[in-house]
Structure formats: structure tokens, C-alpha cells
Amino acid sequence: MSELTLAEASEQVIAKLSQARKEPDWLRTFRTKSLKLFRELPAELSNLYTKYADLTGVDFESTSLELPEPPRADIDSVVSKFKTDRAITIYQIDSKTLPPEIPEALLKEGVVFTDIGTAISRDPEYFKRYFLEKAILPEDDKFAALNNALFMSGFFLHVPKGIEITTPFRMVTVLSSEGNSLFTQNLIMAEPRSKFTVLEELYSTKLTQQSKRSTYSALSEVYLHEGAEVTYASINNLASNVNIFSNKKSIGKRDSKIVWSSALLGGAYTRSRLESVMKEEGASSENVEVVFGAGTQRFDTASNITHIGQNTSGHAVSKGVVKEKARAVFKGMIRIEKEAKNSRAYLAEHGMILGKDARADAIPGLEIETNDVKATHSASVAQINDEDVFYLMSRGLAEDDAKKLIIVGFFEPVVERIPVPEVAKRIRRIIDLKWSGVYDFESYLKARPLEDEYYEEEAHKPRDLFEGHYKYR
């Protein structure tokens, strides 16, 4: 297909793409309906946030609808760089998806981990039912609608009843990001009492001078059945020419638990929406999110906690550092519905502003419809504590190193939750380099790891961010 831009995506274009992929009719209908909603919906559905909806720099006119074919990135070198035997990895390199190597034992148990296109073609009837009542409907959000219309990649992960897997399921995406776009949709089904971890990593190859704006859009849905426990970690380190749209949502049934942790480091403009729904009694959720903005990066994040069932608990922390001219808006909403008695919720948004032209806004909201609850939120903006810097300097560190160490420490709550040690190391290195003003992909891979100096090799148990908080004593 010739180079069509995102702005030119029409019903006909979608129908053609869908046909080329031999998709079922219902999916084509779903896509065209979603596209229509994308066109109709305002950038922000809730009028609480209208003021903050700022899409400058989002340019669909010059962004190609698809990724280059064949991929520009060198597949072998990417795989060799990111290979680890501590995770089951799907690689997504530009338009190319490499299937994972799943251990025989897991296949026997009935674990499915595959790209979403393959999954749909294998069992279209199952997915038809699912698409009718999926967690993130096109009606919910303008850019979720666009993803639902255009998604071409992503993974489907199904873990059967009672299966506990310690090796993380991992998806590594590497984009050549040269004025193109990737729409990806991930779907995770955690059957009763299953327990596993998902790791998502996003990188761009080195930018060239003439790189145009690219678009990356991801939509991830996690369904947790009774007693299931899922950890979902993601690292976004796309290049500075990529506009990022991310929608994540979990639906938790009885006694289930979801733990999200996200590091938002890259991109030109990042729009992230995350919601944990505690649908049934005893469900719980945790969400830890860090943002590191530099240059002219903009971040617009929302982390929402929705309590529907009784005795549910939801916790969220968003932390951000903005330097130079970076801007970040942290939104969040704790919603406790009528039936959600005896629920506990906590939402915190903490920013550190490190530049004269940097800016951070925080809007933590509460909507509480019943009384037998405990809901707390907080927001703060501050600088690096001079006393901390002084202390470290008195121990022999140069001022810049002292500050760097404090910043790396600021992100540690998320980094230490990353389930694969070498990935956690890489993230520390990225933060370290970003502090020093180095943003490109090749340097990340070459640089001397920071943790060789400061961190012990052995993995430690992440600190509990919430139960130790004074509000929970």
C-alpha cells in the first residue's frame, strides 16, 4: 500500500487493511465504528480536564499510517541486544513480530502467548464476544477509539486457572520511528488464581536529522478472575520525535490483585490513561508511575482508581521530574461507588521541578459516594532537598553526582518493581544518562552501567510504598 497518512485514514482504508489481514466482518465493523467515534469525540471527555487538553505537536497529517516494510531496524542486532533467558519475549521490530519461545511445560499447561492477529484468526468467535464488552471501549476515549480502529499488532496472553509463572512474559518493541505509526493492542486474561508478570519495553533506534513526528499508540487490557495476581511493568523510552498514546485498564474480580508500574521516559508528547477497576469484593490494585521529562517533552497522565465492589483497596502514586522546558500534568481520580463499602483508596502525585521553564500540574480528584470508606490523596511539588545534596557531598560526591543519585533514587520505587534485573539496570542507566543530557538509543546500550558503582547485584524485595505510609497506620 502506498504511503497513506494517519489523517487520511478512512472507512475505506480501514476496510482494505482489514481485508488484507483476512479479518472477520465483525472486526471490520468494530474498526469503522471506532474510527467514527474518534472523529466525533472531544480530546477530553470529562470537563474537569478540558483546560488541560493540549494536542499541539500531534500531527497526523505527515505521519504515515503504517510502519516501513521491511523493517528498517536490524532485527538480529536488536534481538541480540535484548535477549535474556530470564523472560519469555515477543519482539516487535517495526512491522515485524517475532514469536516467543515458550517453554514446553507452559504450552502443556495451556498458556497462550502470541500476537493478537494470530489469536483472533484462531478463535474469532471468542474474540467477537470479547470485543463487544471489552474494558476499553471506543466510546470511552478519543485516542482509545483511534487505537481500536487501527490496531495492527500487540499480544494476547492467556494464563489458565491456578498456574503460577515466575518468568515474566515480555514484549520488546523497537521502532525506527521515521514519521510512521504503530497501533498496538494487548490483551491479558488471568484465569482464577493464576499468577504472573508482564514486562513491556519500548525503544527507538537512533534518530536522523530529518526524522518526522511518529505516532505510537498502545491499548492494554488486563482481566483478572477470582484470586488472580498480575504484575504489569512497562518502560517507555521512545525517541523524542514520537507522540505516545497509551490506554491501560484492568478489571479485577473477587480477591484479585493488579500491580502496575510504569516508567515514562521518552517521547515528544505522552498521553497516558490508566485505570484499575476493582469490580468485586476484595479486589486490590497498585499503580506506581514515574515520569522523567527533559528538553521540550510533554506528559499528560491520568491514573484512575475505581471501586465498585466491597472491601476493595486501590493505591496509586505518580512521581515526576521535569527539567529544562519539560511539562507534565498529573491527573488522577479515586472513584468509590455506592456499593463499595469498606474500601480504601490512596492517590499521590509528587513532582520535582528542576528547570526555570519546566512546569508541573497536579489534579488529584476524589468522587466518593458512600461513607464507610477511607480515601486519601495528596499532591506536592518540591525541589531537590539541599540537605540531601549536602549530605552526599560531605561523603565525597561531586554536586552533580549527588543530585543525579537523588534523582535515580526518586525513580527507584518503579525501577525496583521491574521484574527482570538487567532491564531494571538499563532503566537506571537511562535515567542516569538522561540526567546528563544524553537521550539517544545507542548511548544507552554502550554506557557504563551506573549500578556497578552504587547498586548491589542481588535483587531485593521492593519496599512497600503504601502500608508504611503514615496515613495507613
Add this chain to the structure above:
Amino acid sequence: MATKQTLDIDYTKYNFRDADTSYEYKFDKGLTREVVEHISRIKKEPDWMLQFRLRSYEHFTKRPLPAWGGNLNTLKFDDMLYYASPTEKKSRSWDDVPEYIKQTFDKLGIPEAEKKFLGGVGAQYESEVVYHSLRDDLAKKGVIFTDTDTALREYPELFKKYFSTVIPPEDNKFAALNSAVWSGGSFIYIPEGVSVDVPLQAYFRINIQNMGQFERTLIIADKNSRIHYIEGCTAPIYSTDSLHSAVVEIIAKPGAHVRYTTIQNWSNDVYNLVTKRAYAYANATVEWVDGNLGSKLTMKYPSIYLLGQGAKGEILSVAFAGKGQHQDAGGKVVHLAPYTTSRITSKSVSKDGGRTTYRGLLHVAKGAKGVKSSVRCDALLLDEYSRTDTYPYNEINEDDATTSHEATVGKIGEDQLFYLMSRGLSEQDALSMIVMGFMEPFIKELPMEYAIELNRLIQLEMAGSVG
């Protein structure tokens, strides 16, 4: 029990006549350009004020209703009377005042004279006598304390210099409405270095209605002056007007200290949509103490613009929402100068299906170095039918600002109740004691007699909430 009161107060015995009471105009319901022109003509206003009103009216007609906040769908602008002369206002009789309001007055122990005043039956003339000496005292110091209409006539230059400089009609739809049809309110000017020790209250003022539907208050505190103004009162105010839309502007010159206390207790069918804003120049302090107990829907966010280095702002907002009520309150602080500090404290209680909303803004502009600010909002839900929302906006544009925001929502702890009951209190008393303790920071800020009244009022509001 309130015995039957007659309204035949013989005003002649106080030997003063309000010359203006001779005019009587009847207006049709609804707001038109003619009504606005008429209001201005009756008041014999200068042309600039007429033009101002008309400009505001134009803006009002164009401006859409806010899409956020409470439910304004039942608000019918066309069904309203936008101006009534003072004589009309007073033609209401004590018998028209609903029984529950009268009973509340009795329970609160409000003096007869004030009762009628609060009941909207116009007993304010008595107050003139009572507070006469106080007003003399103020006048000697050069303090101007009068109603806003009089101020426009008697101090035209001072008035024109400051009027609407803080809140332009274009600010929002209700500010535009008020600007078009305003009437009454207080005008206060405190000269440089003068400190007014007693809190000023609308009671003290002479003439015309004190509790106007569209009152307009303007307070100018000159350099290093000090003033505390109190608006409203703890007792319920009976009113037949279904919309109250006031505008309050405060200008605190360098070093001035202004505190503005409001206790709003309109009856439960009133929309209370108010715009309040203060400018605080270098080293000035502005404090809003804002209590919302009554009304059907209140939308009110007192704001402070900190314009000079070292200015300080403090907002203390308390809301109590009972059955059918929605208190959408909060506060805004805009830091536009370096080394400014602010604090917002919000406390809300919802019961019987009432809804409280905290909506706040904390904005630190570029160049406002060394800003310190803290925001705290706590909400208490007394039953499972009530609702509370918190929407705080924190916008920080400067890298050395220190700001914090905290909010909690909870219910009354069983163990707290149990403890108090084990000490011999009834469940009812224990409950109201806990609620009063929760409200403590607000009550502490009130002058003694108000604090006592408010305490009694909370006890009344709490009555019957157990079981």
C-alpha cells in the same frame, strides 16, 4: 415557640425617613436591556455605570452556563425578578416566614429584632440605632462604611477607581449577571495605617436592604490598614429569591490585613452563585473564612491573587451539605509574585444524601520564586447515601516552589464514638461533638458569638441523624 408577630413596626418613632423609599417600580419577570436601563435610572446613576451595566448584560446573554460544577438545569433566568425596590422587599410579613425557620431562630436564641431581619422582614432600621456610636468612631478615623449604592453617589472618584477592577463582568456568567443588575452590598474604605479593631458587619450599616439578591461588595484596605468584615450570619436566612449571585472584591494594598468572614445559610431552595476575589499587594494578608451551610446549590470559590512580594493568602472553607444540598465550594490562590505564601484548608461534612465538592486551584506563575503553599481538604461522610468529591488543580510553573496538597475522606470512627459514649455521652451528643471537633479550625476563626451560634447550629443539623 414563636408567637404571632405583627409587622406594623412604626418606623416614624425612630424619626428617620428614607427618601428613596418613595419610588416604586414594578418590573416584569425576566432580564432585558430595558430592565437594566431602568435599574440604573431608578438609582440615578452616572452614565459610565449604565454603560458598565449594559456591557455586562451583553456579556451575560452571550456567555454559556458553566459546564462544570453543580446542576444548574433548573435555574430559570426568565422566571426571576431582577429588581425590587426596598418598599416591596419589606412588604413581606412575619407570618410568611416558614415555621421551621422561626423554630430555628428560637432554638438559636436570636433576639427578636434580628429574627425579623433574618426573616427578611426588614428590621434593620433598629440596628442603626444600636450601632450608631460605633459608626461615629469609624468615621472619625476616616473609614468609609456604607452601602455600595450610596458609595457610588457620595464617593464617585474612589468608587470608579476601584470598582470592577478585581472582577470584570467578563469573568464568568454570574459575575456578568451581578454586574448588570447589582444592588446593595457593602462599600468599605480603610485609610492608610488605620486599624479597625471590631469586626465590621452588614448589620451596622444604615439603609436599604442588606441581604440583596445581587449584592456587590467592595473593600479597599489602604497601606498597613487592618480590617475584619463579616457577611451573613449563622442563622438560616429566609428568602423568596431563588438566585443569589453576589460579587465581592477586595483590594489589600501593601502591608494591609483583610479578613472576610462569610457564613452562608440560605434556605434550601436558593441557588447561591458567588464570585469573590481579592488582590493582595506586597506583604499584605488576605484571609477568606467561608462557611456554607444553607442553599440548594452553592458554587463559590473565594480567590486570592498574590501580586506583591511577601503577600500572604489564607482560605478556610467549611461546607455542610444536608438533604438535597450540593455545596460546590473551595478556593483559588494565584501566586504572581515571589516569596508569597498561601494556605487553603477545606472541611466538609455530608449527611442525608447531601453532596459536597471541593474545587480548588493553586497556581504558581513563572517568576514567582520561593513560593510556599499547602492545601488540605478533609471530608466527612455521615451516611452511605452522601457523596463528596475533590477536584484540586495544582499548576506549578516555577522550579523552587514548595507546594503540597492533601485530602482525606472518611466516616466517623466507631471507636471514637464508642469512647465518647463510654464516657457517658449519648450517641447523639458524641456524634455532634466529633463533627464540631472536625470543624474546629473554622469555628476557632469566628468571633465568639458566631462560634457559639455555629456550634448550636451544628447540633441542630445533627439532631435526628442517629438511628
